[in-house]
Amino acid sequence: MKISLNSIKMVxxxxxxxxxxxxxxxxxxxxxSGGGSxxxxxxxxxxxxxxxxxxxxxxxxxxxxxxxxxxxxxxNVYITGLTVKRSGASVERFSNDVGLIDLLTLRNSSLLMxxxxxxxxxxxxxxxxxxxxRSNVIDKSTGETLPLKIPSEExxxxxxxxxxxxxxxxxVLDFDADKSLVKLGNGNWLLKPVxxxx
Numbered sequence: 001m002k003i004s005l006n007s008i009k010m011v012x013x014x015x016x017x018x019x020x021x022x023x024x025x026x027x028x029x030x031x032x033s034g035g036g037s038x039x040x041x042x043x044x045x046x047x048x049x050x051x052x053x054x055x056x057x058x059x060x061x062x063x064x065x066x067x068x069x070x071x072x073x074x075x076n077v078y079i080t081g082l083t084v085k086r087s088g089a090s091v092e093r094f095s096n097d098v099g100l101i102d103l104l105t106l107r108n109s110s111l112l113m114x115x116x117x118x119x120x121x122x123x124x125x126x127x128x129x130x131x132x133x134r135s136n137v138i139d140k141s142t143g144e145t146l147p148l149k150i151p152s153e154e155x156x157x158x159x160x161x162x163x164x165x166x167x168x169x170x171x172v173l174d175f176d177a178d179k180s181l182v183k184l185g186n187g188n189w190l191l192k193p194v195x196x197x198x
């Protein structure tokens with residue numbers, strides 16, 4: 001059988017083209033599959049797998065201060081804990097056993113009670129928990145230590161606040177001892193807390 005030179009050239013060209021096209025097709029398949037090593041990135045520069053801001057954290061600091069009173073020399077309250085309520089979530093424990101605090105030592109200053117990383121977002125209130133059995137007042141005229149009655153042993157401080165992602169929020173609870181203390185007929189004292197969030 002007679003085979004012309006032109007036929008040989010055409011067959012060789014076909015083989016070369018088939019090889020080149022096959023290589024390009026294989027490379028395109030690897031790129032589309034990602035090779036198992038690349039991750040999808042959203043337009044804002046974050047990983048597309050991060051879809052909820054609820055896991056973002058910010059720092060919340062809670063301070064206590066006090067307005068003055070002239071009737072007693074000390075108002076000692078034992079704070080057993082602090083809780084906070086984030087919008088759409090349940091009440092969360094923020095701090096345990098803050099301890100005994102003499103409110104009258106905070107007239108011109110504030111005390112950091114607790115600082116903690118919490119979930120970022122909108123918050124509805126802070127609740128201060130007290131222990132009546134470990135709280136007392138000291139009478140200014142006699143120096144006598146008297147029991148301090150605290151009916152509910154907790155103070156819910158309403159007032160919304162925001163903890164920003166990677167940011168800081170400082171809350172100051174102003175405990176007005178002068179408005180909070182009520183002297184009973186038996187000489188003891190009742191605490192009806194008046195606290196303002198600043």
